[in-house]
Amino acid sequence: MLSFTLNGAAVTLDLPEDVALLHALRGPLGLSGPRFGCGTEQCGACMVLVEGEPRCACTLPAAAIAGKAVVTVEGLGTPEAPHPLQAACLAEQAGQCGYCLSGILVSAAALLARDPRPGEAAIRAALDPHLCRCGSHNRILRAVARAAREMA
Amino acid sequence: MHRLPGNLQTNRRLSQWLAIHPEGKVTITPGKVELGQGILTTLSQIAAEELEVDLARIEARAASTPDSPDEGVTSGSLSTQDSGGALRHACAAARAIFLGVVAQRVGVPLEAIRVEDGIFHGPAGPIGSYWALADQALLDCDAPAEARPRAPGERRIAGRSVPRIDLPDKVFGAARYVHDLRLPGMLHARMVRPPARGARLAGLREGPLPGAAQVVRDGDFLAVLAEAEWEAEAAAARLAARAEWEVADSLPEQALLTDWLREAATRGERSPVESRGDLAPPVARTLRRSFHRPYLAHASIAPSCAVARWEGERVEVFTHSQGPYNLRADLAKTLRCDPALITVRHREGAGCYGHNGADDVALDAVLAARAVPNTPVRLLWSRAEELGWSPFSPAMLVDVEADLDTAGTIVGWRSHIVSNGHSSRPGRDPEPTLLSASMLATPFAVKPSINPAMAAGGGAPRNGIPLYRIPALGVETTRLLEMPIRTSALRGLGATLNVWSIESVMDEAAALAGLDPLDYRLRHLDDPRAIAVLRRAADLAGWTGRTRREGFGMGIGFARYKNTGAWAAVIAEVEALDRVFCRRLWIAGDVGEAVNPDGVLNQLEGGAIHGASVALLEEVRFDRRTVTSDQWEGYPILRFSEVPQVELALIDRPEEPFLGAGEASMAPTIAAIAGGITQALGIRPRQLPFTPENLARA
Numbered sequence: 001m002l003s004f005t006l007n008g009a010a011v012t013l014d015l016p017e018d019v020a021l022l023h024a025l026r027g028p029l030g031l032s033g034p035r036f037g038c039g040t041e042q043c044g045a046c047m048v049l050v051e052g053e054p055r056c057a058c059t060l061p062a063a064a065i066a067g068k069a070v071v072t073v074e075g076l077g078t079p080e081a082p083h084p085l086q087a088a089c090l091a092e093q094a095g096q097c098g099y100c101l102s103g104i105l106v107s108a109a110a111l112l113a114r115d116p117r118p119g120e121a122a123i124r125a126a127l128d129p130h131l132c133r134c135g136s137h138n139r140i141l142r143a144v145a146r147a148a149r150e151m152a
Numbered sequence: 153m154h155r156l157p158g159n160l161q162t163n164r165r166l167s168q169w170l171a172i173h174p175e176g177k178v179t180i181t182p183g184k185v186e187l188g189q190g191i192l193t194t195l196s197q198i199a200a201e202e203l204e205v206d207l208a209r210i211e212a213r214a215a216s217t218p219d220s221p222d223e224g225v226t227s228g229s230l231s232t233q234d235s236g237g238a239l240r241h242a243c244a245a246a247r248a249i250f251l252g253v254v255a256q257r258v259g260v261p262l263e264a265i266r267v268e269d270g271i272f273h274g275p276a277g278p279i280g281s282y283w284a285l286a287d288q289a290l291l292d293c294d295a296p297a298e299a300r301p302r303a304p305g306e307r308r309i310a311g312r313s314v315p316r317i318d319l320p321d322k323v324f325g326a327a328r329y330v331h332d333l334r335l336p337g338m339l340h341a342r343m344v345r346p347p348a349r350g351a352r353l354a355g356l357r358e359g360p361l362p363g364a365a366q367v368v369r370d371g372d373f374l375a376v377l378a379e380a381e382w383e384a385e386a387a388a389a390r391l392a393a394r395a396e397w398e399v400a401d402s403l404p405e406q407a408l409l410t411d412w413l414r415e416a417a418t419r420g421e422r423s424p425v426e427s428r429g430d431l432a433p434p435v436a437r438t439l440r441r442s443f444h445r446p447y448l449a450h451a452s453i454a455p456s457c458a459v460a461r462w463e464g465e466r467v468e469v470f471t472h473s474q475g476p477y478n479l480r481a482d483l484a485k486t487l488r489c490d491p492a493l494i495t496v497r498h499r500e501g502a503g504c505y506g507h508n509g510a511d512d513v514a515l516d517a518v519l520a521a522r523a524v525p526n527t528p529v530r531l532l533w534s535r536a537e538e539l540g541w542s543p544f545s546p547a548m549l550v551d552v553e554a555d556l557d558t559a560g561t562i563v564g565w566r567s568h569i570v571s572n573g574h575s576s577r578p579g580r581d582p583e584p585t586l587l588s589a590s591m592l593a594t595p596f597a598v599k600p601s602i603n604p605a606m607a608a609g610g611g612a613p614r615n616g617i618p619l620y621r622i623p624a625l626g627v628e629t630t631r632l633l634e635m636p637i638r639t640s641a642l643r644g645l646g647a648t649l650n651v652w653s654i655e656s657v658m659d660e661a662a663a664l665a666g667l668d669p670l671d672y673r674l675r676h677l678d679d680p681r682a683i684a685v686l687r688r689a690a691d692l693a694g695w696t697g698r699t700r701r702e703g704f705g706m707g708i709g710f711a712r713y714k715n716t717g718a719w720a721a722v723i724a725e726v727e728a729l730d731r732v733f734c735r736r737l738w739i740a741g742d743v744g745e746a747v748n749p750d751g752v753l754n755q756l757e758g759g760a761i762h763g764a765s766v767a768l769l770e771e772v773r774f775d776r777r778t779v780t781s782d783q784w785e786g787y788p789i790l791r792f793s794e795v796p797q798v799e800l801a802l803i804d805r806p807e808e809p810f811l812g813a814g815e816a817s818m819a820p821t822i823a824a825i826a827g828g829i830t831q832a833l834g835i836r837p838r839q840l841p842f843t844p845e846n847l848a849r850a
Contacts, residue, residue, distance in 0.1 A: 135762050
């Protein structure tokens, strides 16, 4: 049995040891925020926070997060109580297809947690593991900067 | 029959487009689909405007067969024209019908009634509403010839940058994509693809599979089904190791791709695109230049996905296809069944930028699900399939000859555009074009791709006719009749190469004439809207006052998409280091009426960044057997660290027809980056992408 904290709540799962965390999150745990993009840590669509650090859930064995705290985009905020990053994304209309956003938002949340006033270069660096194909990059950069201002 | 606007012409029933509900809601049911471009928001705005109801009352339902209007494919930057034009007329007509009924019933003249958020007010107060008349079946009729859409000056919702209706779900991680669909009892499926194009499955060694996975085989089509997604994934890997394929070389030598294009062209279908005027001597000089482009991938961030379920003879499929009816047609051809037995329901996927794997995976899901009746099956492609087996935008070659007179003005232009066809979209050929249709035990032949007609914008020759004033012009194209790598539509189609080839020759001719590239273009233009976007972009970028900086260069690119769509001018600043980076872009666009100006800006910027990525990085790689750039490390796209800063200006023309925004900026961006490279490095690129390796050959 595998126990960990998911978005603040304790969860217990019975899974084969080598199952990727992404499959656990999207399968038995019923989440949709973490997205499958490549399965090889090359696009960032599946990014989640493990103990506050961005990790690609597509290759991380679920067994490796036993006892740890996992946060997905669903754990950042809700339509009723959005995280400042989510509110900023909407304010900047930062996205087109949006498939990359779940991963980008959690990486940005980790960035703001360790660097509350990042410059543009720091934001670009933090988001560099993430691919966006629609070309919404500049809007996303502005959204992160806006969230930082609003959290200050 | 009277002519109706947009796709109302072919889908004339008002009830096909909208429904009014007693609880105060309006459903619109366009046949165009959301691809991340924001079309459902735009169409909702148009409907709310014409009905005079709050935007929040509109619900845009995803297209599905057989109820949605058949609007063909969501492509070509045509959705606002074709679907928006139809909805504008349909909703204006609906409003008039409802008001007519109320006017008669209450005895108030029509012109004395005003509508406020769906409530009808006469001189003495409220006299009715859409909602009160919702159950009268007033929309069960064909659209009348006449409708009076609101005048541009009266618009309150269309023309405003309202927030996208699909974005909140995407920001909160909601289950919005087809990938997120979870139906009761659903199984997960994966494909096992051959190691080479055209390979034959010779044998499959027996053995256990994880999670009691089930194998589905039909000829060379090989899939696995399992209860859990990880079991399907593991089973596919194990099955792949047990499959024995007969393989052979079938692809050209990549290093000799240009030679292959020239050689295959000798066996191709050569045809005139445009011919006008006679060359009036004297010609002082003729520039002869060739431009080349590799195969390009759509490179969607999500691998394609579909969910299918069979019940008896009927099958239902959830898909992110761009054309539900077209997909249905090809599924029916493949299954050799009546299309009416197939229901296709659109669900959003990741951005596709053209014909990616969306249609192909829908067939895969249908074939896999056939093995398990009454059970929904979700088939998800791998990253390797998305980057390796989707249709690709074809490699191309353009030869240009430009005649200059003694003043350096272009007086003659001849070009020859060589390419595979740019469309193998489903629904247009008697035989199916879906990937796995060619892999079945009774396979369908793969035919070479075709080009849309020039009246529809053309395929390979799209934007191949310069918009510049050139008295003598002859443009020809050769469509290749052999297709080693399956090709189809990607944003811009042939424009990505043609615009750059034209703009590069303009730059070179300007330099020979000793003129500024902007001034030289303006000297060759009569179209005031073309001139306006060029001047606007130049103002944004400070083009006239620009100064040379060591290692940097600025270039300019212009096109009117398809020569009938939106105008865009782009100025790029590049920096040449160990490789070329695009640092800044300034873009001016004119899409006619902009229903959602912020959405237009988003599209123009996205298209430009896509263009920068294509210009600097993108190239499908292959060996003699298969595509090898099937992971992101082999097919890099522009990243956050290298994305240029972008400034945009939209020339809004509310009085003019809307023209679509999705594809206008991409090709001019490539041209502008090439011009910037020339200024920075003193060389004229001849081959995409503009990598150090390709630039060294310029």
